[in-house]
Amino acid sequence: MFGNTVRRHVTISRFFNAVSNERLSSVLVGDPFCRLRTQRPVFQRPLTSTTEGIQGVTIRRGRIEDVPGVWQLSEEAMWNTHQDMIETLFKMCENGWTVAEKDGNVVGCCLTHDFNDDLTTGGHFIVSPKMRGYGVGGQILRNIAEEYGERNIHFSSISYMIDTYERYNGAPLSRGDTGGKYFGVFKDIPLPPDALRKYHLSDLRQVELSDLIEYDTSFHVVPRPEMLKIWLGQTTAETLVLLEKGKIAGYGSIRPAMNGFYLGPLYAENTIGTLVLFKALVDLIPRDSNVDFFLPHANEAGQLILKANENTVGLYDTFHKCARKSYIPVLKWNNVFALLFNECGLC
Ligand SMILES: CC(C)(COP(=O)(O)OP(=O)(O)OC[C@H]1O[C@@H](n2cnc3c(N)ncnc32)[C@H](O)[C@@H]1OP(=O)(O)O)[C@@H](O)C(=O)NCCC(=O)NCCS
Numbered sequence: 001m002f003g004n005t006v007r008r009h010v011t012i013s014r015f016f017n018a019v020s021n022e023r024l025s026s027v028l029v030g031d032p033f034c035r036l037r038t039q040r041p042v043f044q045r046p047l048t049s050t051t052e053g054i055q056g057v058t059i060r061r062g063r064i065e066d067v068p069g070v071w072q073l074s075e076e077a078m079w080n081t082h083q084d085m086i087e088t089l090f091k092m093c094e095n096g097w098t099v100a101e102k103d104g105n106v107v108g109c110c111l112t113h114d115f116n117d118d119l120t121t122g123g124h125f126i127v128s129p130k131m132r133g134y135g136v137g138g139q140i141l142r143n144i145a146e147e148y149g150e151r152n153i154h155f156s157s158i159s160y161m162i163d164t165y166e167r168y169n170g171a172p173l174s175r176g177d178t179g180g181k182y183f184g185v186f187k188d189i190p191l192p193p194d195a196l197r198k199y200h201l202s203d204l205r206q207v208e209l210s211d212l213i214e215y216d217t218s219f220h221v222v223p224r225p226e227m228l229k230i231w232l233g234q235t236t237a238e239t240l241v242l243l244e245k246g247k248i249a250g251y252g253s254i255r256p257a258m259n260g261f262y263l264g265p266l267y268a269e270n271t272i273g274t275l276v277l278f279k280a281l282v283d284l285i286p287r288d289s290n291v292d293f294f295l296p297h298a299n300e301a302g303q304l305i306l307k308a309n310e311n312t313v314g315l316y317d318t319f320h321k322c323a324r325k326s327y328i329p330v331l332k333w334n335n336v337f338a339l340l341f342n343e344c345g346l347c
Pocket of ligand 1: 126128132134136139157158160
């Protein structure tokens with residue numbers, strides 16, 4: 001059944017080409033969405049600390065030329081991304097990057113994105129290992145707090161950083177759901193024998209984008225058409241849509257990472273649909289490839305898959321969804337198998 005809709009060999013060679021090509025590629029030509037984005041003010045500020053390590057560090061707005069520097073930081077922090085993915089995030093969240101620069105090198109970064117006047121999300125907070133402990137990260141957080149004032153910001157905190165974020169927030173954080181960043185090889189997908197019968201899998205190009213955006217909004221709550229067009233439009237990404245009686249019942253996307261592949265988002269209406277979609281996406285990549293994704297702990301299919309692959313899959317860390325003021329729950333959170341990207345939205 002999958003053979004009708006998924007061109008496995010073409011896809012695999014496209015993925016391999018992308019993985020082996022570390023040059024900065026142009027993901028999309030032009031940007032039809034710039035008009036819709038609000039411009040945040042440009043800032044550039046040297047730090048005044050007398051601590052030796054931080055001297056000469058400037059905190060400024062990130063720009064597209066910073067993609068290799070931010071990717072290097074992600075690599076140093078062992079976050080399994082790909083330079084293409086970082087470039088895509090720069091396009092999705094134009095003006096969203098704050099970077100710390102020293103001697104022409106990016107030594108720290110953080111990403112925020114304004115979906116609308118009420119929803120801002122943040123993440124990708126990294127300082128280069130050789131610069132940690134000097135106050136660079138603290139200054140990035142203070143800059144963001146100053147820039148956003150009292151605004152509510154949603155983010156996912158790695159477990160050990162919650163107390164620090166709470167201190168910087170100056171008030172208790174509003175806490176939401178938890179999830180884990182998992183990675184490993186998924187060899188066993190526990191599909192019931194007749195699971196495939198009621199579904200059809202389709203390539204993204206065969207589905208009306210407006211229908212997909214509407215389906216995505218039923219999960220994410222706030223519509224994110226521009227973000228989706230760029231994320232799913234990344235040339236190395238493969239996206240499959242799950243159809244049940246002609247209606248969208250799920251969708252998922254997978255793309256190359258530094259080590260293997262990154263999966264996200266993956267949303268579906270129920271456990272069986274999630275398993276069908278996950279298997280189809282994993283079938284697109286070379287056997288025994290590593291897959292990374294952010295899994296909400298509430299997802300039933302996720303728990304089944306983790307159990308079936310406990311010898312080959314590991315947990316990087318647990319993350320807690322938080323907001324500076326009030327956490328907006330995602331109604332279909334239990335049906336979220338993989339977030340689009342931890343830093344770029346509610347799910
Ligand atoms: C988290 C990180 C960005 C901090 O950068 P940094 O430049 O070392 O931070 P600073 O020296 O400015 O310290 C800022 C605050 O963070 C706290 N902090 C730093 N590392 C911490 C850690 N591992 N655990 C808990 N708190 C930590 C410091 O105690 C400090 O708090 P204080 O100002 O109240 O004393 C950096 O350690 C890093 O890149 N870590 C790996 C990536 C990561 O985990 N990112 C966060 C994901 S949610």
